Amino acid sequence: MDLQHWLARATHAIQDWADTFGTYEPHPSLLVDDERFAAAFTEFTGRLKDNYPFFHPHYAGQMLKPPHPAAVVGYLTAMLINPNNHALDGGPATARMEREAVARLAAMFGYDTHLGHLTTSGTIANLEALFVARELHPGRGVAYSADAHYTHGRMCHVLGVKGHPVRTDGQGRLDLQALEDLLRTGEVGTVVLTAGTTGLGVVDPVHEALALKERHGVRLHVDAAYGGFFTLLAGADGPEGLPPEPWRAIARCDSIVVDPHKHGLQPYGCGAVLFRDPEVGRHYLHDSPYTYFTSTELHLGEISLECSRAGAAAAALWLTFQLLPPTPDGLGRVLAAGRRAALDWAGLITASDVLELYQQPELDIVGYFPVVEPATLTGIDAASARILADGMASERPVFLSTLKAGREDFAARHPKITADADGARILRSVLMKPESEHHVEHLHTRVEEIARPR
Structure with a gap:
């Protein structure tokens, strides 16, 4: 759908409805001239650029994604x-x-x-x-x-x-x-x-x-x-x-x-x-x-x-x-794409020599950590922090997040890792955008590249 077209239709539709009650002049206290608004709007849109690209499939960090265009039009x-x-x-x-x-x-x-x-x-x-x-x-x-x-x-x-x-x-x-x-x-x-x-x-x-x-x-x-x-x-x-x-x-x-x-x-x-x-x-x-x-x-x-x-x-x-009704054939298709993306990435991680799966994903969130030698919690924590930072700073950025996993949680899943700390950060990827399904291999390749010892 053409978002700009429907937003324009929105303003006209509401104005047509409002005019049925009679026209009136806005109060002078509310008036702002275009020149002043342009200056404020330029600063405003400039500040909004201080954000991560939540809309992009290469963003696989927190639970953030854009609303559907229909929701934007409906809301506005x-x-x-x-x-x-x-x-x-x-x-x-x-x-x-x-x-x-x-x-x-x-x-x-x-x-x-x-x-x-x-x-x-x-x-x-x-x-x-x-x-x-x-x-x-x-x-x-x-x-x-x-x-x-x-x-x-x-x-x-x-x-x-x-x-x-x-x-x-x-x-x-x-x-x-x-x-x-x-x-x-x-x-x-x-x-x-x-x-x-x-x-x-x-x-x-x-x-x-x-x-x-x-x-x-x-x-x-x-x-x-x-x-x-x-x-x-x-x-x-x-x-x-x-x-x-x-x-x-x-x-x-x-x-x-x-x-x-x-x-x-x-x-x-x-x-x-x-x-x-x-x-x-x-x-x-x-x-x-x-x-x-x-x-x-x-x-x-x-x-x-x-x-x-x-x-x-x-x-x-x-x-x-x-x-997109809340039915298997409606929103269910959207969720299925994220679920498949998580399973596909989990499979790639399982076959990797530099990443290890923390546990099999149940929905669309994948938890994993870098393979380090010796295999200790402190080593995993430091490597995860480095990958998180380097991924965002890269010329080809990939955006992840981390999750603190406790010593006992690690021991239950990976008993061979030496528990030399109370816990360790692992990497966490949220694949709630259906487009992620088509970008899993890119995400995995980039994380592997960043994770490899230098």
């Missing part, structure tokens, strides 16, 4: 009106779009009933899920994997509940035996299961945890902020297909968080929280003397801890879903 078009999805009187059209888009997310996970809304981030979405969990299990704590996102520990602190990190197994998954030992104490009311850790994309055994839910009466919350859309590949044919069991089990969990601003191709500021039981909305009850007056229907602000929220975010997601 709605932003010209600037609706607020807190209440229906602030954004009636975009509130309906939000409900429709959220319903598609709920259906993607297999929920037959749901209550949910968009948030500004996965962090806020997880805060809301844990807030509801606290209200339902007052005085009881929250358990989560030691490799889960740090937001859970922080949100426990914010909510005044005790957080319980639980050790992981040799692949970075929540250790269910350790979890059950903790649940027997009666101190925990909610268990967080991660469907795609942000470090390595590891998926906790959600299906096996369901038995603990029944046995100990705890809530199960799934943090699928990063990996949630990979449910579209559950049971799929081909190398990109994922084991269906943990993904299908999500439908039986109590709440879910997913970030459309990751694999949903949206700009930042678009997370989502879903509850299986709509009755939990009672925990959000509050009153406002100047909103919620245009309809007796439940307003989105009445089921959210946030107040003002950009209706443009809902518009962008809705428009994107019209073109």
Whole structure:
């Protein structure tokens, strides 16, 4: 699609709509002449060049990629009106779009009933899920994997509940035996299961945890902020297909968080929280003397801890879903490309004499480290840091990231490496752009070149 064409159509469409209410002159206090704007805009665009090329397949560092053009057009078009999805009187059209888009997310996970809304981030979405969990299990704590996102520990602190990190197994998954030992104490009311850790994309055994839910009466919350859309590949044919069991089990969990601003191709500021039981909305009850007056229907602000929220975010997601729906044949094809890229790169690393795979990728994140002699954690750490820096400084740059792996984690996966430190940085590549599929060999060749001893 021609982005410039549709952005021009956007401004005309909104102006035509605005003119139906009558024309008016902007207030003089808002006027800025073109010469002044040009000077500011030149500095502005110059400053924006101080960024890494997140859009390019040679960028395989953090979880960053551009939104789909449809999301850009949808966001900017709605932003010209600037609706607020807190209440229906602030954004009636975009509130309906939000409900429709959220319903598609709920259906993607297999929920037959749901209550949910968009948030500004996965962090806020997880805060809301844990807030509801606290209200339902007052005085009881929250358990989560030691490799889960740090937001859970922080949100426990914010909510005044005790957080319980639980050790992981040799692949970075929540250790269910350790979890059950903790649940027997009666101190925990909610268990967080991660469907795609942000470090390595590891998926906790959600299906096996369901038995603990029944046995100990705890809530199960799934943090699928990063990996949630990979449910579209559950049971799929081909190398990109994922084991269906943990993904299908999500439908039986109590709440879910997913970030459309990751694999949903949206700009930042678009997370989502879903509850299986709509009755939990009672925990959000509050009153406002100047909103919620245009309809007796439940307003989105009445089921959210946030107040003002950009209706443009809902518009962008809705428009994107019209073109690339959250189905195996829609967004599933996008995720499949990243998954294939990760598997292809893992195969190249396995055959390499200068790089070693840290562990087999589950989603689209590859963890690996340079081969060093002698094979020590300090040597690996120093070599990884050098490759990271040299890759960005090269005339043919490649952009990676690093992950700190602890001594015990290394020992579980690579027992022959001498543990002479508490841990070591490994290299980490996130292949969430589908274009990465066609650039894996280049990325691998460049990293090998940089990794070779000088």
